[in-house]
Amino acid sequence: MPSQTANFYTVNHSNYPIKTIGILGGGQLGLMLAQAALPLGIRCVFLEDSPNCPARLLGQVFSSEQFDEFSQSCDIFTLEFENTPLKPAQVLESTKQLYPSSFALSVAQDRLNEKNLFNQLSIATVPFLAVNHKEDIQKAITTLGLPLVLKTSRGGYDGKGQFVLKTADQMDTAWAELGEATKTAPLIAEGFINFEREVSIIAVRGQTGEIRYYPLAQNEHHDGILAKSTVPAPNTEHLTQQAQHNIKKLLEHLNYVGVLTLELFVTPDGLLANEIAPRVHNSGHWSIEGAVCSQFENHIRAVAGLPLGDTSITKPSVMLNVIGKYPVLADVLAIEGVHVHNYDKAEREGRKIAHITVMPSDSSQLEAAVSQVAALLSTTHQAHS
Ligand code: AMP
Numbered sequence: 001m002p003s004q005t006a007n008f009y010t011v012n013h014s015n016y017p018i019k020t021i022g023i024l025g026g027g028q029l030g031l032m033l034a035q036a037a038l039p040l041g042i043r044c045v046f047l048e049d050s051p052n053c054p055a056r057l058l059g060q061v062f063s064s065e066q067f068d069e070f071s072q073s074c075d076i077f078t079l080e081f082e083n084t085p086l087k088p089a090q091v092l093e094s095t096k097q098l099y100p101s102s103f104a105l106s107v108a109q110d111r112l113n114e115k116n117l118f119n120q121l122s123i124a125t126v127p128f129l130a131v132n133h134k135e136d137i138q139k140a141i142t143t144l145g146l147p148l149v150l151k152t153s154r155g156g157y158d159g160k161g162q163f164v165l166k167t168a169d170q171m172d173t174a175w176a177e178l179g180e181a182t183k184t185a186p187l188i189a190e191g192f193i194n195f196e197r198e199v200s201i202i203a204v205r206g207q208t209g210e211i212r213y214y215p216l217a218q219n220e221h222h223d224g225i226l227a228k229s230t231v232p233a234p235n236t237e238h239l240t241q242q243a244q245h246n247i248k249k250l251l252e253h254l255n256y257v258g259v260l261t262l263e264l265f266v267t268p269d270g271l272l273a274n275e276i277a278p279r280v281h282n283s284g285h286w287s288i289e290g291a292v293c294s295q296f297e298n299h300i301r302a303v304a305g306l307p308l309g310d311t312s313i314t315k316p317s318v319m320l321n322v323i324g325k326y327p328v329l330a331d332v333l334a335i336e337g338v339h340v341h342n343y344d345k346a347e348r349e350g351r352k353i354a355h356i357t358v359m360p361s362d363s364s365q366l367e368a369a370v371s372q373v374a375a376l377l378s379t380t381h382q383a384h385s
Contacts (some may be wrong), residue, residue: 021303026056126193141168154185228318239271
């Protein structure tokens, strides 16, 4: 990285193999990666077309028109957004390392690829079928039953691009909403899983092949958006081994470097894999304060070829997303044991704009503190609607 870039401090240590990491995407995950990299003397820059993105607070943002400049500025590349176009990722990869690889990215970008890989690796997943035409929905209903979850196989996030059919006469409406997407890729129809709860496992794999696992998080969604993660997920001792075994198979098959997340449904028959995210994940934000080494730092360490950090939990914690509208900061901070992470994003309905991790020093106070924070957030949600 040229030292004339005035708005960055300059690390001039010959023992730093990686000085600048180029991140595809500039959202809050990029911001938090850069925050974790900073104390290690590693700087991050971003390829992102939205100049007001959260990551701008900590590093230079290059637009896609400045692709070459971005490419030349970095020692190595990673990503914070899995829907990043594959082509530029492959171009970058042809010059310097991209972790995770564009192959891992191509699997994770497509729900059908992802679920086929789960089957290939004998990772139990939800029953599914590809939907290319409207008539395929009827076939899916016959095979998988109702309710039926119809999803775009590409580009969906936070519950977007999904339709739950409760009755067969909703087929037209579902097709009207999602059918257009089949021009680029088939839809996926999934059997509706009456899960007991949702959990995720986050693991990091280093360049030596070493793998470390974070404890399972229990996740609650509202309107398809993650609202709350509890760590460690209660009563999951019997599930941890299966979750670790599954994510290990994925990490090794993909020859993956960095943080990978596997989202799972807990059912009476064990875990069913829902999807992977080839990146740091919202259900791991607790680890900034709640783990010895956060998911963000471990991702930076992995991609920079540094030793991995301790994934142990320091204290039970609950992470609450701030969605749509900010609560009054002083009201939140008046609650003992909270950590606020504001992404500096404009308020907008359904948008993740901050998160709050609750972890009072006396863990017996956790539930009470979470209720207090949740009450402040529900006030803002009501004010918004
Ligand atoms: P996804 O984008 O696949 O993570 O879906 C968002 C949320 O929708 C999940 O976290 C679940 O709460 C719910 N969901 C997704 N797929 C299914 C399914 N096959 N059965 C029941 N609920 C689902």
